[in-house]
Amino acid sequence: MLKYSFVLPAFVMVDCRVPCKSTTDELECLCRLEGVTSRDLGISKNNLTEYEVEYLCNYKKVVPTGKSKNGMTPPPQELYLVKWRGFPESNNTWEPRKNLRCVNLLSQFWEDLSLELRRQRRRSVPRRLDTTTVSHLVQRAKLRKRLKRWELDLTALNQQRGTGRIYVENRVDLEGPPRHFTYINDYKVGEGISLTEVALGCECADCLDEPVNGCCAGASQHRFAYNDQGQVRLRPGMPIYECNRRCRCGPECPNRVVQRGIRHALCIFRTDNGRGWGVRTMERIRKNTFVMEYVGEIITTDEAERRGHIYDKEGATYLFDLDYVDDEYTVDAAHYGNISHFVNHSCDPNLQVYNVFIDNLDERLPRIAFFATRSIKAGEELTFDYKMQIDPVDAESTKMDSNFNVTGLPGSPKKHIRVECKCGVESCRKYLF
Structure with a gap:
């Protein structure tokens, strides 16, 4: 409900504030x-x-x-x-x-x-x-206005954490902003789930060049994740440990990449081949660069199973299993999420998932970050594989190499849904699951 202040004619010297249901x-x-x-x-x-x-x-x-x-x-x-x-x-x-x-x-x-x-x-x-054509033109004009308002809202929300602007475009049909969807920048923790905040931080003056005890990654017996350009240098399947709020280093520390949020200008656009909304980049993205997190509501796997049956009937789901150690929690981005809610599947994707730990070190609750698998051109659609398979890596990749391959989106492979794939690449598997 909105509240507006109106300056009434001079003979009524009051500042009137009333709740209003009008647009x-x-x-x-x-x-x-x-x-x-x-x-x-x-x-x-x-x-x-x-x-x-x-x-x-x-x-x-x-x-x-x-x-x-x-x-x-x-x-x-x-x-x-x-x-x-x-x-x-x-x-x-x-x-x-x-x-x-x-x-x-x-x-x-x-x-x-x-x-x-x-x-x-x-x-x-x-x-x-004719009247039919005129009606269509008016609907298109009104739709463009709604999308522009949504675009401004999304950009404002996204820039609370990152610097990237979000654009919205629909040249295909009259579909407007999704109903019952709230844009968020961080996990929404479900009922009965708690995130344990890290108790200690690093003492480094320069985390990249002079890490003390290996900085935060070393304290967790893992390698430092980034080079001096902020590009990930770990193999897929290995966890990323970033500096946290208790560390001595500042916000521009080279070990704070994912937590700085989306940095590129991205566009939510309406696809013309029945895949609904998609996301493309408005600028070039270098290989191994962080692009976005997969954000949503953290729920238990039991709750995910219950919701999954409902989503299956609706023909879409946004369940992403958090199973770095144990298959206990799932991220549901159906009603709460960020721009990753709109990213489509491809059998030849340009985004790769990494598990990231920052302020919460509970291995059952990693953050899910997308990094570019190759250089991505401006205007290219961003995609990831809903049924990712991580090849076994060296001994440093302790738990993830055996458990990460059961992660799926949308719809966990446990549900055995046969969904036709429309990614269109030469290596297409024809079905998502």
Whole structure:
């Protein structure tokens, strides 16, 4: 429920604060119609009556009547039906092209119109659009607005921990932001589960070049995970031990990579082959670079089994087994998660999973981090193998080499679900499980 402050007319000298169930768009329309300013909505006396194009609803060509001064018939005039920001649709007006300085909105309108006409197998733009086409254009414009608001919210939440911006794009259908999904940056601990915070930290002045007793990794009898560029140098299957909140080193310590969060600009996009949402990178990612964590709600395996039966009926699940030592806990990212919720499977993935320990050293509850298996180009989709197999490694990889291969997403292999794979690579196994 939102609360807004409204500055009422001068004869009512009060600052009115009331809970409100209306959307911000509805409130802005009411304010502008009633001539009321609002600090929270950004409406002041200076911009109260300003008209800004929110989106374009319709298009037509009109042939002017009469003759021009030279006796020639003037060319058809292009008109656009404009939805004005902060005003109800009843205030929409037809405007000539020369009055519109919204280049991006015009480009988006014609992109949507071209795609719709292509879907209808029409080769030319009619002088007047039919109601079905107009309805589609309005829905696309409203969808783009919802996605933009979601994009800003996701970026703000993500940057509470990392620096990467999140973009959202849907050029395929009218699917909007997922319902019943809350974006989080860290594990949400389920009922009856507790995380034990580490009691000690390292005493290093320089964890990479002058580690004391091997720094945090050495204290756990493992190797230091990163090079001086922050790239992981351990084989898949070996655990990563990062510095924690009790360590002397600062936030820029080279042994604090995963905990600094997402650093790259990523885009949640709608796939065009029935795989729902996907994620692609907006910039180049170097090989062995950290990309994101798999975040969700930590639950017991018994609860995961119960939820798994429900998810199977819905045709999707987001259960990731935490079985570094014992198969006791699972991460469920169905309703609570970060951008990894939208990452798709591939039989030839560009992301690899590592188990990471930072403030909690309970080996039953590792953090799940994705690192790039190779150099990833800007615009390339990010994927990982839902049925990963870790090859046996040297003796340092104590427990993980024998237990990690039972981890699966979505749907643990224990459920024996036969799901068709749509990754499209040459080495595709045809089925996820």
